[in-house]
Structures are given as structure tokens and as C-alpha cells.
Amino acid sequence: MISQQSWADARRLWDFQQMGHEVRPCSVAIGLGSHDLGVADTTAALYRDGMAPLIVFTGATSRTTRDRMPRGEAEHYRERALELGVPADAILVEPNARNTGENITFSRALLADQGIEVSSVLLVCKPYEERRAHATARKLWPEVEWVCASAPMTFTEYVGSIGDDRLVIDMLVGAQQRLMVYPEEGFMIRQNIPADVAAAYRRLVADGFTSRLVPMATVRGRESL
The missing domain is CATH 3.40.50.620 (HUPs)
Known part of the structure; x- marks a missing residue:
């Protein structure tokens, strides 16, 4: 659940x-x-x-x-x-x-x-x-x-179209991680991350939505999917 x-x-x-x-x-x-x-x-x-x-x-x-x-x-x-x-x-x-x-x-x-x-x-x-x-x-x-x-869809519509709730949330968490760590490695421009966004990310990681997180050792070597 x-x-x-x-x-x-x-x-x-x-x-x-x-x-x-x-x-x-x-x-x-x-x-x-x-x-x-x-x-x-x-x-x-x-x-x-x-x-x-x-x-x-x-x-x-x-x-x-x-x-x-x-x-x-x-x-x-x-x-x-x-x-x-x-x-x-x-x-x-x-x-x-x-x-x-x-x-x-x-x-x-x-x-x-x-x-x-x-x-x-x-x-x-x-x-x-x-x-x-x-x-x-x-x-x-x-x-x-x-x-x-991108497709002009609401969050609810998009989740329904994919049919895999956990996959979508895992992907969101993975995308957010990359926004936070990749600028330091030169992979993207730096982003201003609002405090409530960072807090939401941390809670989702703590709740186990981690399948799309990239290990930091990998980040240090190359960009990952």
C-alpha cells in the first residue's frame, strides 16, 4: 500500500x-x-x-x-x-x-x-x-x-496510463536524486531545490521508493540511466 x-x-x-x-x-x-x-x-x-x-x-x-x-x-x-x-x-x-x-x-x-x-x-x-x-x-x-x-496530463492521469504506481514514484525519486547530485559531477546545470521538495524526496527514499536511485560510486564514474 x-x-x-x-x-x-x-x-x-x-x-x-x-x-x-x-x-x-x-x-x-x-x-x-x-x-x-x-x-x-x-x-x-x-x-x-x-x-x-x-x-x-x-x-x-x-x-x-x-x-x-x-x-x-x-x-x-x-x-x-x-x-x-x-x-x-x-x-x-x-x-x-x-x-x-x-x-x-x-x-x-x-x-x-x-x-x-x-x-x-x-x-x-x-x-x-x-x-x-x-x-x-x-x-x-x-x-x-x-x-x-511532455504529454499534457495530470499526475493522476499519468499514473493511471502507466498502470504501475510504484514504478512511477520510483522514477520520480530517481529523477529528483539526479537533479540534486548530478550538477556536482558536471552532468547538468545546477538547480535550486526548494526545501519542501527536498523533504518530500527524503521521505520517499525512507519509505523504500529506491529502485531508480543510482549509487554514488556510479555517479562518480559516469551518468547512469
Whole structure:
């Protein structure tokens, strides 16, 4: 059972992750691979709305996606976007990235190889990872303007769409940990963490929502999924 306090704490982390950017047309949309196929749906919808003329889907597999997306996250995203009417020539696939930093650096390299000039990027990700993705992108590719976007869903709606309450809360806790420790390692820009957000994070960790925490020894060596 998940307590009312844990639900309230998870909602606070969710709210903090939301960047609240106003979506506008950008040079390219980059859809960050994950277990959530809804990222592909959102990216396709933004393409159809004229928010970007080109999509890059980026991602290999992880321990949470190797079974459900055996061909790789980016490839499954591409297939989903094609089903939703995005033309094949409007999609590039970056199949090797295994963490958010690689999503950005590998996508940047792919676009450069294709000779595509980029001044702004529509960064599409899971709703509870907007801030983490934005902080990483700003650190690794500061020359462009970043606009974050995700599925327009409430916390309750999102949890229901995934169908695994604990997984969502674990992911929120993992995303929050990275916001707190990765700036020290040079993986993302520094964030101002409100005291109530930090307290909510600590309570959730104490309550056992820890499956997506990265050990500090690993943090010292490289960025982890």
C-alpha cells in the first residue's frame, strides 16, 4: 500500500519537474527514449501541429525497456510515429544512447552529420523528467534554445496510463536524486531545490521508493540511466 503522505510527496516532485514552457516552433524535436511510448505520441502530435519539421528519436534499451522494446527505444518510437502519420523522411533515429547525456550528445552529433542547422530544440520527454532533461541539455548543448514538452496530463492521469504506481514514484525519486547530485559531477546545470521538495524526496527514499536511485560510486564514474 502507498500512503497518503507518499502520494502527496510524489505529487510535489511531479509538480517540481514541470517546466511550464510555452511550446513554440523549433528547428527540431528530440524525443527522449524511455519505457513510456507516450513520448512518441506527444512528439508525433507536436510534429503534426507544425512545432518542428524534423524529429530525432534517441535511445537504445535499459533494464526497464529491454523486454518491452527489444528493438530499442528509438526504433519503437519511430514505428509508433509512423503509425500516427509522421512521414518516414521526417524522422531520424539515434539508436545508441543509454542515458540522458548521451541522448543529447549523440542527437547533436547525428544532426551535425546530416548538415542540419539547429538554433532551437523542442525537447520531448516524460512529464516527470522535464526539469532533469532540460538541465542536462542546457549543460551539454548550451548554444541552442531549449523548449520542454511532455504529454499534457495530470499526475493522476499519468499514473493511471502507466498502470504501475510504484514504478512511477520510483522514477520520480530517481529523477529528483539526479537533479540534486548530478550538477556536482558536471552532468547538468545546477538547480535550486526548494526545501519542501527536498523533504518530500527524503521521505520517499525512507519509505523504500529506491529502485531508480543510482549509487554514488556510479555517479562518480559516469551518468547512469
